[in-house]
Amino acid sequence: MITSYSNHQSHLSKEAILIYEMMHRDGPHPNNFTLSSVLKACSFLKAMYEEARLLFDSVRERNAVVYNTMIACYAKVGDIETARQVFDKMPEKDSISWNIVISGYASNGNTSIARELFDEMLERNINSWNAMIAGYSCFGEWREAVDLFKSMLLGTVKPDHATMAVLMSACGHLGSLKLARQIHGFLQKNRTEMNFHVYNSLIDMYAKCGNVDEAYQVFDGMPMKDVVSYNVMISGLANHGRGQDALNLFAKIIGKGRDYFDCMVKVYAIKPSADHFACMVDLYGRAGLIEDALEFVKTMQLMRGKGVGKTMGCSWIEVESEFHEFLMGEALLYSKKRKSILWQTRS
Structure with missing residues (x-):
């Protein structure tokens, strides 16, 4: 129960702490696994930061899981120096320990120390490389991110979709179309998993590198598109002076929404509910198409008059x-x- 609640970054974290207090008072003695879950729950609640520190200090026998959770807790609240102290005191460090502290330094803007620790690692996994590359990219050190990726290719660890998404973001900021095409070619050659995130990053990269046509080719070739895909493509068109193309693409989104609604009613004979009507009105309203929204309301009233979806x-x-x-x-x-x-x- 404690572990289940601690995995939610919300008010449910409080429930994990309350159950731990009940367990501490009435139940069996907590083990290291229990303590790591409670510390994780505390890390989601800034108000419980001090309680997490006291709990960690009270534990005499700590395993790597407890140490790692506490390092992550300190790093999350920005106390990277204390996180480093806990890391240095660990009797045995695993790859997770190294990755957490590297990510902690990188996410707090100290990429130089993060890189020093990264270079000290005897064995680096994909998470180690991703943490360092993402750290460089997050703080505008895009050339360093690209150079580190090139070093990665010389080893045995292969980049995954997360690596490529960060790399494409760095390339977009550098504005290098040559590099963008090389990255795209690498994706195709290595048959990288093409999920929404990779596709959208690829579109954004081409657009930021000034080639909207290639961005649109990627967009048009997507088997399925999400709202981010449309937003990135519309933004790319608009930013390069192709306002009419952006408006045309925007109109397609609205049309697709209406097509799905019509298909539901005419093809599948599904009676629209209040939720369906509200979604369509909201679609038009968010797009600023007030007249279309009003026209749809009139249609909705006619449909209800004929007995379709008689819901208040x-x-x-x-x-x-x-x-x-x-x-x-x-x-x-x-x-x-x-x-x-x-x-x-x-x-």
Whole structure:
């Protein structure tokens, strides 16, 4: 239970700590695995940072898992010096220990020390290389990221899709079309897993290197596209003075949404619910197509008049990444919780 709750970076982390307190009071003695899960839960809650330190200090027998979790906890809150102290005190360090402290230094902007530790490693795995390359790229040291990638190719560790995504971001910032084509060729030659992230990074790289046509070729060749794919391509077209092409592509998104809705009704004979209607109105509204949204509402009223999806009007509000639906005439709307949501939104 503690491990399950600690894997969620949310309010569920508090539940892990509460269960640990119950276990400490009434249950069996916690082992190192339990303690590492509790420390991980504390790392998600800044208010529990001091409690995590006290808990770690109270543990006499620590294994590598507990050490690594505590190093990660310190690094996450920016206390990289204390993280290094814990790392240096470890009787035996594994590859995870090295990767955590390297990533900690790199993510806190100290790429020089991160590189020193990276060079000290006797055995580097893909996570070691990715942490160092990402650290360089994150802080604008794009040439260093590319050079380190070239060094990586000389060894036995092969880059994965995460490596390539970071490398393409660095290439885009450098603006080198020659390098962009080399990276694209490397992807094709090595049959790298082409997921959404890699495809979108490839489109963005070509666009930032000034070749929107090649970016569009990649975009057009995607077996499936997500919203990021469209955003990156539209942005690339707009940034290179091809405003009309950007608008045309944007119109395709709206058209696809309407096509899916029509297909649902006409081909699969699915009766639209309040959720479907709300999604379509929201699609038009977010696109700024107010007249189309109003026209769709009229269509919706005609459909309901014919007995299709006779559901009361539906609205929704997003508060703190959580969606709350309200149906017309719903009695729950006047509960204290719902009123609180509405007043919170208004304020």
